[in-house]
Amino acid sequence: MEIRKDLESVAPYISRLISVGEEFRAFDKDWSHLKNQEDFRFVSRVPYEKRHKVEAVYADGRDMAIYMYDALLSINSDFSRYPTLTAIVEAFKNTWVYGSYDPEVPNVASDVCVEHDVDLWSVKQMVALFKKQEQLLAAVRVTLQMLQNSDLYKMENGIPVMKQEANIQVSGNSGSSININSSGATASVTVNYNEPTIFADMISAIKSNDLDNETEKVLIDNVQALAASHQSGGFKEAYKDFMQNVSAHITVFSPFISGLAALL
Template identity: 30%
Template sequence: MEVRKDFISVEAEIYKAILLSKSLQELDSNWSHDKNNEDMHLIYGYDPNEYRKIEVLYSYGRSMARSLAYDLYSVNYADKHGTLYSWVQKIENDWVDQVQSYEKIISNALDAQSKTRRFNCVIQMVQTLQDQIKILESVLILIAILKTKDLYLLEERVINKTMSAVSKNSNTIESDEYDVFISHASEDKGTFVETFCEHLSAENIKFWYDSNEIGWGESLVRKINQGLSKSKYSIIVLSKSFVDKKWTNKELEAVLNIETNTGDVRVLPLMLGNSDEIKSILDQYPLLSTKRYLKVSDGISAIVENLKKVLSK
């Protein structure tokens, strides 16, 4: 399918959205309830509180496949989305908070099955929904990338009526942008990250730090995506704890994708640990092995001075 001409500057990303849509359409056609209804009718002999969890797995799972597939495919229709900005906002508003909800649906269905019996259709539906969640996670990374693109940023400024302010000084950073995004494991806050952030504040370096930016009840995913898209660089505090964390790895994956797509250096690796631990960390992230990294053991002052040199370029 040909990408619409007004989105030609982001052709690769739009084409990827369409391919992800097609993958979801294929999953929709394979939903196991259609093929294994000999299993499904048996669940109604059990407690309604249990079989409803399995019904929810089917109804919400298949609805997700169809709805997200349509939302992705509709990016190419100018009558549906006049701007890239409007489409990105649509995807972000409707889908950014959904991963945990679908994971909970899977957990509930498996719990119901453990209290009833093993239904083949449940196992197959769980696998299908897990595949869809992976696609959704790819979509969220794609959105983070698109929010760094010139077309999106231009439309955002026009729509938010900030073009006149920006045009007065094209080198002025908007007030809601950051120099660095701090990605870290929560276990490393007390041992390093909080002290590091105090030094950044003392040097007037604008940084995105979850404890400062995410308020009570706010969406973790939405705020993290906003922070990544509005930060010049991401300092990745790599440690033993970082390696085992799902969210930190998603942050690293997102910013590496942005770096790959833009060609700009975005990732600044910072190693926390001894030499053996650092070697183990690099074994986990081969894409970082070619990058120069700093070590926490070098001292915060040295790290901050190096960061100031990067920001001055």
């Protein structure tokens, strides 16, 4: 898919958001199937006063899928909705992406079914699908943070762009010009920013923990976003988001907490 011209500098991240949107669109079909083609009709076995707590996993889960696929798939084509990169980033604030829903809905639905001895395969699948969508929300959050750290976003918002400066040292040359192919002149280029090795070590730790593919990808995305923020100067805020995003897998990162704190 060709990314719109004004977003070419952040094309990999826009492409990722669109791919996530496609996943949400596929999930919307799954929600419909689980409700209408499986045993969800037997939710009536749950007492009336508690039934809405089980039905909520479908209602909220499908609403999430519909909103997210519409919002994400429109990024590349709806200029009136997303005229700038800043508009894209801002559009997702106060939405599902940043927790504008009750995360306990799937757990409550499961508990109610257990409490009343109602075993519905469709509800179990809905709970799993809801949590899978939450993983995608985490990926969207990380990607939006990467976009917010980009030079394009900073230029749109009047934020100084920190360019990497190169110090060039030349030796063995007595004139005012350099002949690139000469045997007596050497040049060395030193880039001021060196990424701390802790980020690569964290990614290695993730890969060595035998996590499922989706979890591994989400955690690596979070580490990459954290590394990007360290270079761009937004590490303190990104660190808070990182700790929140990976809280369920904090044991993977416990050896690195003190090292990350030292970078604050």
